[in-house]
Structure formats: C-alpha cells, structure tokens
Amino acid sequence: MSLSSVSARKRRRLYMVVGGLAVLGVAVALVLTALEENIVFFYGPSEVKEKQLPMGQRFRLGGLVEDGSYKMLPDGITHAFAITDGAEAVQVYYKGLLPDLFREGQGVVTEGTLRPDEVFMATEVLAKHDENYMPKEVAEALKKAGTWQGDGHGVSGSGDTPEKGEGEAVFKGQ
Amino acid sequence: MTVEIGHFSLILAFALAVIQGSLPLWGAVRSDRRLMTVASGAAIGQLLFVVISFLCLMNAYIVSDFSVLNVVANSHSQKPLLYKISGVWGNHEGSLLLWVLILALFGAAVDLWGRNLPLSFKARVLGVQALIATGFYLFILLTSNPFERVFPVPLEGRGLNPLLQDPGLAFHPPFLYLGYVGLSIAFSFAVAALIEGRVDPVWARWVRPWTLAAWVFLTIGIALGSWWAYYELGWGGWWFWDPVENASFMPWLVATALLHSAIVVEKRDSLKSWTVLLAIIAFSFSLLGTFLVRSGVLTSVHAFATDPERGVFILIFLCLVIGGSLTLYALKSGQLQPGGLFAPFSREGALVFNNLLLSVSTATVLLGTLYPLFLDAVTGDKVSVGPPYFNGTFIPLMIPLVIAMGVAPHLSWKRADVGAVWGRLRVVSVLSVIAALVTAYLNSKGPVMAVAGVGLGVWLLLATLQDFFAKLRLTSLRAESGGLQGAAKRVRHLPKSVWGMTFAHGGMAILILGVTASSSWQTEVLDIVKPGDVLHVAGYDFTFTGVEPVAGPNYTALRGHIQVTKNGVAVKALQPESRTYFNPPMETTEAAIHSMPGGDLFAVVGERQTRGEAEGDRWAVRLYHKPLLPWLWAGAALMVLGGLVSLTDRRLRVGAPKKRMGHHGGTNAH
Numbered sequence: 001m002s003l004s005s006v007s008a009r010k011r012r013r014l015y016m017v018v019g020g021l022a023v024l025g026v027a028v029a030l031v032l033t034a035l036e037e038n039i040v041f042f043y044g045p046s047e048v049k050e051k052q053l054p055m056g057q058r059f060r061l062g063g064l065v066e067d068g069s070y071k072m073l074p075d076g077i078t079h080a081f082a083i084t085d086g087a088e089a090v091q092v093y094y095k096g097l098l099p100d101l102f103r104e105g106q107g108v109v110t111e112g113t114l115r116p117d118e119v120f121m122a123t124e125v126l127a128k129h130d131e132n133y134m135p136k137e138v139a140e141a142l143k144k145a146g147t148w149q150g151d152g153h154g155v156s157g158s159g160d161t162p163e164k165g166e167g168e169a170v171f172k173g174q
Numbered sequence: 175m176t177v178e179i180g181h182f183s184l185i186l187a188f189a190l191a192v193i194q195g196s197l198p199l200w201g202a203v204r205s206d207r208r209l210m211t212v213a214s215g216a217a218i219g220q221l222l223f224v225v226i227s228f229l230c231l232m233n234a235y236i237v238s239d240f241s242v243l244n245v246v247a248n249s250h251s252q253k254p255l256l257y258k259i260s261g262v263w264g265n266h267e268g269s270l271l272l273w274v275l276i277l278a279l280f281g282a283a284v285d286l287w288g289r290n291l292p293l294s295f296k297a298r299v300l301g302v303q304a305l306i307a308t309g310f311y312l313f314i315l316l317t318s319n320p321f322e323r324v325f326p327v328p329l330e331g332r333g334l335n336p337l338l339q340d341p342g343l344a345f346h347p348p349f350l351y352l353g354y355v356g357l358s359i360a361f362s363f364a365v366a367a368l369i370e371g372r373v374d375p376v377w378a379r380w381v382r383p384w385t386l387a388a389w390v391f392l393t394i395g396i397a398l399g400s401w402w403a404y405y406e407l408g409w410g411g412w413w414f415w416d417p418v419e420n421a422s423f424m425p426w427l428v429a430t431a432l433l434h435s436a437i438v439v440e441k442r443d444s445l446k447s448w449t450v451l452l453a454i455i456a457f458s459f460s461l462l463g464t465f466l467v468r469s470g471v472l473t474s475v476h477a478f479a480t481d482p483e484r485g486v487f488i489l490i491f492l493c494l495v496i497g498g499s500l501t502l503y504a505l506k507s508g509q510l511q512p513g514g515l516f517a518p519f520s521r522e523g524a525l526v527f528n529n530l531l532l533s534v535s536t537a538t539v540l541l542g543t544l545y546p547l548f549l550d551a552v553t554g555d556k557v558s559v560g561p562p563y564f565n566g567t568f569i570p571l572m573i574p575l576v577i578a579m580g581v582a583p584h585l586s587w588k589r590a591d592v593g594a595v596w597g598r599l600r601v602v603s604v605l606s607v608i609a610a611l612v613t614a615y616l617n618s619k620g621p622v623m624a625v626a627g628v629g630l631g632v633w634l635l636l637a638t639l640q641d642f643f644a645k646l647r648l649t650s651l652r653a654e655s656g657g658l659q660g661a662a663k664r665v666r667h668l669p670k671s672v673w674g675m676t677f678a679h680g681g682m683a684i685l686i687l688g689v690t691a692s693s694s695w696q697t698e699v700l701d702i703v704k705p706g707d708v709l710h711v712a713g714y715d716f717t718f719t720g721v722e723p724v725a726g727p728n729y730t731a732l733r734g735h736i737q738v739t740k741n742g743v744a745v746k747a748l749q750p751e752s753r754t755y756f757n758p759p760m761e762t763t764e765a766a767i768h769s770m771p772g773g774d775l776f777a778v779v780g781e782r783q784t785r786g787e788a789e790g791d792r793w794a795v796r797l798y799h800k801p802l803l804p805w806l807w808a809g810a811a812l813m814v815l816g817g818l819v820s821l822t823d824r825r826l827r828v829g830a831p832k833k834r835m836g837h838h839g840g841t842n843a844h
Contacts, residue, residue: 012516016526023530027538031567039563041556041557097796
C-alpha cells in the first residue's frame with residue numbers, strides 16, 4: 001500500500017470520526033433536553049398529598065377509582081371521580097370518553113396536572129383492557145400506602161401478556 | 175396422544191439442532207466433508223419435526239383440547255376458527271414455537287437455496303443457526319412448554335382477549351417473527367464470515383436478499399400492528415411509542431441500515447467490518463424484541479422477580495449470543511481487508527451518513543425505552559417516557575436523513591461532483607421550498623412540523639422521481655438514443671433494484687406526507703348526541719340516527735348509525751359498535767372508518783348517558799377527520815412492494831458470480 005493511500009485512509013477515517021461525533025453530539029443534546037422536559041413521574045394519592053408538587057407539572061396519578069365517587073358534571077361531558085390508595089384520595093376531573101373498562105373499584109392510571117384547589121385535571125385515562133389487570137404502578141402505590149390486598153388481585157403474569165401494546169389504550173380527553 | 179407426539183417431536187428437533195450445532199462446525203475446522211454435510215440433513219430434519227410439533231399444538235387448539243394448559247389459558251370452544259388458529263401464537267409459549275418453526279424453515283431454505291455456497295461456509299452458517307435454535311428449544315422445553323397437560327381437565331377455556339381477535343393482529347406476530355428470524359440468517363452469515371476471516375462482495379450478495387426479505391416482513395408486521403391499533407383501540411392513534419412497538423421498530427431501523435451498508439460492501443468492497451457489526455446488532459435487537467416483549471420485562475423490572483427461571487435463562491442466552499458474537503467480532507474483525515476508498519461527498523459517503531443517523535436514532539429509541547427501567551432500578555422513581563421524548567429526539571434526526579435520501583441516488587460512487595448534483599436537483603429543491611412556503615402561509619397558526627413535513631415529503635418524492643427518470647433518460651427520445659423504442663428498451667432493462675429503490679423511497683415520501691397531514695390537521699369532535707342531532711366535522715355533516723342492539727358470534731353489541739353527508743350529498747353510513755364479549759367478559763370499541771384518498775372519517779360510539787344530568791336516549795360520540803391518513807398505509811405498502819421488486823433482481827439470485835463459469839452453473843440459488 002502506497003504512502004498516499006495510507007494517508008488517504010487516515011483522512012477518511014478522520015472524516016468519519018468527526019462526522020460521527022457531530023451527529024452523536026446533536027443526538028445527546030436532543031436526548032438530554034427531551035428527557036428533561038418530557039419525563040412524566042408517577043405518584044399515588046398519598047404521595048400527591050404529602051409532596052408539595054408544583055402546580056402545572058404534568059404527572060401520572062394512579063390508584064383505585066373510589067366506590068361511590070363517580071358522577072357526571074352538569075355539562076354532560078366531564079367525568080368526576082376520586083382516585084384512592086385506601087389511605088388518601090384525590091378528586092379527578094376528566095373531559096372525554098372513558099375507556100371501556102373504567103369501573104368504580106378498578107385500578108386506573110391518569111395523566112394530567114393538579115389545580116390549585118387540589119383537583120387533578122386529567123387529560124388522559126389509561127386502562128388495561130383486561131378485566132382483572134392491575135396496573136403495576138397502582139399495585140405499588142397501594143403497597144406503599146399499606147392497603148395492598150395481595151397478589152391474588154392479579155398483576156398479569158408473563159404468560160398471558162399479549163403481544164402489542166395490547167391492551168393498553170390511552171384515552172385522550174379534551 | 176397428538177399432544178405427546180408434538181412434545182416428542184420438539185425434543186427430537188432439539189437433538190438434531192445439537193448435532194447440527196456441533197458436528198458441522200467441527201467438520202469445518204478439520205475440513206472433514208462428511209461432518210460438514212451433516213448440516214444439510216439435520217436442517218431438513220429439524221424443519222420436519224418442528225412442523226409436526228407445531229401442527230400438533232394447532233390441532234389441540236382447533237379441537238379445543240382443554241387437557242392442554244396452553245389451550246385452556248388462551249382459547250375457548252366458542253371462538254371462530256381463525257382465532258382458534260391465531261390463538262396458537264397469541265401467547266408466550268405458542269409464539270416461541272412459531273419462532274422456532276420459522277427458524278427451522280429459514281434454516282432449511284439456506285440449505286436448499288445455498289447450494290452454491292462453499293461447503294465449509296455453509297456448514298458454519300447452518301451450525302450457527304443451529305446454536306441459536308438450540309437455545310430456543312431449551313428455553314421452550316425447560317421453561318415454556320406449550321404441551322403441558324392440566325388435570326383435572328376443565329370444561330371450558332378462558333378465551334383469547336377479544337382485542338386480539340382480529341385479522342390484522344392474527345397475522346401481525348407471524349410477520350414480525352419472519353422478520354426477526356430473517357435477521358438471524360444475516361447474523362449467521364456474519365459470524366461464519368468472521369470465523370473464516372473473509373468478507374467480500376460475494377458475501378454481501380448472499381446476505382442482501384435475506385436481509386431484504388427480513389426487512390419486508392418486518393415492515394409488513396409493523397404496519398399490520400399499527401393498522402390494528404388505528405382501528406381497534408378506538409381513538410385513531412396509530413403509533414404510541416410504547417415499549418412493545420419500539421421493540422419491533424429498533425430491529426427495523428437497524429435492518430434498514432444493514433440493507434444499505436451491504437450495498438456498499440457489494441458494489442465497492444468497503445465498509446465490511448461495519449456491515450458485519452450491523453448484522454450482529456440487528457439480530458441482537460430481534461432477540462431483545464422477542465424476549466423482552468414476551469417476558470414482560472419491558473413493562474416491569476419485576477417480571478424477572480415473578481418468573482426468575484425464564485428471566486435468568488433469557489439473560490444468559492442474550493449474554494451468550496450477543497456477548498459471544500461481539501467478542502468474536504473484536505478478535506477477528508481486524509483481519510478483514512480494508513476496502514476501497516471514497517470521498518465524503520459520494521454514494522458511499524451518503525450511505526455512511528444514512529447508517530450513522532439510523533444507528534444514532536436507534537440508540538435514542540433504545541434509551542427512551544429502557545430509561546424508565548433503569549431509573550426504577552437505580553432510584554425507585556416511577557416515570558414514563560412518552561411520545562414527546564421520541565418526537566423530540568427521533569424526528570429531528572430523521573430530517574437530515576430524508577434530505578440525504580433525496581440526494582444519495584444522484585451521487586456517483588467514490589467521488590461525486592457537487593456542481594452536477596446541484597444542477598440535477600436545483601428545480602426539485604426550489605419546488606420543495608415553494609411547497610413548504612405555501613404550507614407555512616396556509617398553515618400560519620398550525621404546527622411548525624407541518625411545514626417541515628410537507629417540504630421534506632415533496633422533496634423526497636420529487637428527488638426520487640427525478641433520479642428515476644434521469645436513469646431512464648426518457649427525456650432524450652432523439653434518434654441517437656433509439657427514440658421511443660430505445661426508451662422502452664431502457665424501461666425493460668432498468669435493474670429491478672432501481673425500481674425497488676424508487677418504490678421504497680417514494681413510499682417513504684408518501685408516508686411522510688400522510689403522517690404530517692393526519693397529525694397536523696386532524697379535526698376531532700366529542701359530543702353527547704340524541705337521535706336526529708347533526709355534528710359538523712371538517713366540512714362533513716354527521717347525522718346521528720340512533721343505536722340498535724346486534725348479536726355477533728361471541729359477543730353482543732350496540733351499533734350506532736351515523737349518516738355522513740357533504741354539501742347535502744350522501745358520503746357514507748357509518749356504523750360504529752360498542753361490543754361486549756362473553757369469554758373473557760370484556761367490552762371493546764369498534765370504530766367505523768370510511769377511507770377516501772383525501773383522508774379518513776372515523777366514528778366511535780361511547781356509552782349511553784345514564785349517569786349524571788344527561789339521561790335518556792343520549793350517547794357520547796367521538797368523530798374525527800384525519801386528512802391523508804390512508805397515505806400512511808399506501809406508503810408502507812409501496813415500501814413493501816419496493817423490497818419485493820428488489821428481491822427479484824438478477825444480481826441477488828446469481829449468488830456467486832465467480833462460480834458461474836464453474837461446474838455448478840449459475841442456475842442454482844433461486
């Protein structure tokens with residue numbers, strides 16, 4: 001191999017390395033900003049009550065829909081219900097269609113922001129399409145609050161976890 | 175009885191895989207022909223026994239044999255036949271059996287179509303395939319046996335999740351698996367090449383069709399899953415960036431990169447070491463996709479704790495395959511001869527750029543997918559990384575990629591002339607900028623991404639067509655280039671790979687336009703209606719005429735009736751349903767969709783308003799107009815078509831051009 005070919009090879013490698021690092025740098029910058037802005041934390045009702053969460057911060061609230069708490073507001077389209085972990089409860093408003101499996105006493109995960117009057121304005125209600133499924137975050141929130149009923153409740157096992165996002169339907173409100 | 179035959183056949187297949195994974199590899203080291211030829215028989219035998227095994231399980235499903243645990247857990251005697259059959263792979267154990275079936279199928283295909291492969295190389299490829307298969311057989315037999323009996327025998331099964339009882343989803347897993355397993359062939363070829371220490375253009379010609387086929391299957395599989403989510407989940411989303419989707423998307427991204435880098439190996443004998451690495455990584459992502467989705471680890475780290483046996487097996491297997499192949503790569507890749515040189519601005523340079531962006535964007539997807547797991551394990555915080563993260567990282571990385579996609583086909587190999595390329599693309603560039611500006615003007619209040627999306631879509635479409643017509647030279651119909659006859663001849667003689675690339679890149683452009691328009695200019699109306707009410711959505715009038723109960727084979731439903739008109743002209747009667755299945759008891763929403771070239775009308779009927787103030791014959795309905803949404807499916811279909819057309823290219827069929835003069839002839843390997 002001639003000398004010029006060796007240096008050409010080195011120069012090509014340098015181009016590649018510099019180009020690669022440039023793209024990588026851009027990607028790292030994108031990832032860091034995106035992670036900082038778009039991570040959504042999950043809290044149970046007890047954590048919401050004890051932590052002073054900044055108003056307007058998006059987070060996920062999960063627990064059981066409190067028995068007897070559901071009602072439709074007079075506008076005919078906003079659902080009101082409370083999410084509880086047995087120890088504390090948070091009032092939730094959600095404008096939109098509720099998922100098929102939304103029931104009082106069932107596990108539910110919602111995403112939205114807290115109003116100054118401590119009402120959680122949900123913009124999304126996530127529900128697993130499985131009658132005995134307990135979202136794992138909910139199960140852990142209940143465990144934290146000390147009101148977990150045991151595994152018979154059924155965090156769905158590995159065997160019957162369906163293939164695609166299956167099941168998990170996200171319901172977006174307005 | 176058939177159940178035991180199925181189980182026994184699987185054990186026999188396992189035994190054959192052990193033989194195929196040891197003797198031929200040893201034979202290749204010792205140059206022992208007899209040992210090496212064992213691979214062929216073993217590959218065919220494996221296929222035979224796995225087919226028997228699979229048919230036995232399928233039979234158990236069809237006749238509803240509830241003495242088999244797997245059938246009890248996932249089937250029901252009242253289920254339609256199609257879903258009894260698709261129920262076979264609609265669960266962890268059965269899907270793994272499907273995996274090994276496809277693996278055995280491809281192993282036999284390598285054997286049959288690979289007659290012109292050098293004997294030692296073929297022995298090594300099949301040997302590596304068998305090692306992968308051995309791991310899977312062991313996993314099934316030890317931890318996930320689909321043939322497990324249950325006693326006492328229940329009278330009825332638990333049924334399949336009704337959401338999965340759908341033609342789109344019935345065929346979604348098999349196609350994904352065909353893609354995943356197809357990449358195992360590229361992997362085996364890469365490992366065999368590393369063992370032999372030689373990668374050359376002939377190697378790339380062997381690997382390309384397999385990668386291409388795997389890519390086509392993955393594309394179909396992902397599109398089917400996305401289509402299913404669109405019409406079945408009831409709110410018209412088609413991509414959620416959920417970990418399970420990402421698990422299938424990452425192998426697709428790497429396979430796309432591999433497809434392109436293999437072209438450089440084939441044409442220019444360059445980028446060899448990188449291509450081998452990509453082949454290894456692509457299959458590693460396939461394994462990750464298969465295992466992590468099925469084992470539930472992606473949704474929870476604790477799945478390992480609930481089922482430690484499977485978790486530990488998976489970890490060990492992944493470490494062996496990925497760690498082993500990467501170690502081999504580290505040891506041997508230095509022996510690969512460096513290939514041809516090229517300037518940064520050249521076809522090779524553009525393909526390197528493509529690979530760079532695809533790899534980096536795969537890494538960002540991987541990071542977003544695993545970050546919640548990582549944070550949970552380290553700090554215990556529960557977080558979710560949703561679409562905003564992926565839209566904020568993935569899409570910006572795709573913008574330069576799409577620009578490069580338009581330019582790359584115009585570049586010549588080794589060194590391209592900037593002036594000449596600009597000359598060819600000048601008009602196209604100006605037109606795309608105009609398209610973006612017009613969008614910006616009409617869309618002054620809309621999202622910024624819409625402007626970029628339209629500009630990029632138009633750019634890619636026009637640049638692709640420009641390249642295609644330039645290759646045809648349709649514009650020069652003068653006598654010296656043969657007039658019309660000459661042009662027709664050029665159309666006939668244009669390589670299939672050029673047609674394939676044009677379809678695939680054009681499909682991508684159409685997909686970009688569909689995604690942009692449907693996500694930027696969608697209209698959504700949610701309201702409570704009573705019979706006779708009219709809702710207005712994007713120029714269409716939706717008249718709600720009422721709801722009637724209907725009965726299906728294994729469900730009852732409430733069917734809403736909505737008449738759609740535009741300017742008084744009837745468009746379509748939409749009949750969305752809200753279904754209640756019996757086994758398992760579950761409610762699902764069946765959207766009614768009317769597709770037109772310009773967009774989709776999408777209607778969902780919710781529950782009767784019996785709670786709260788709004789009582790009586792009043793129903794919640796949700797209506798959408800999604801402009802250009804069908805372009806998404808059309809774009810995906812064109813990409814698949816492009817892949818299939820490329821597969822018919824003669825160059826790929828003639829596997830080893832060096833041997834065409836030899837005794838074997840060039841007619842093998844069809």
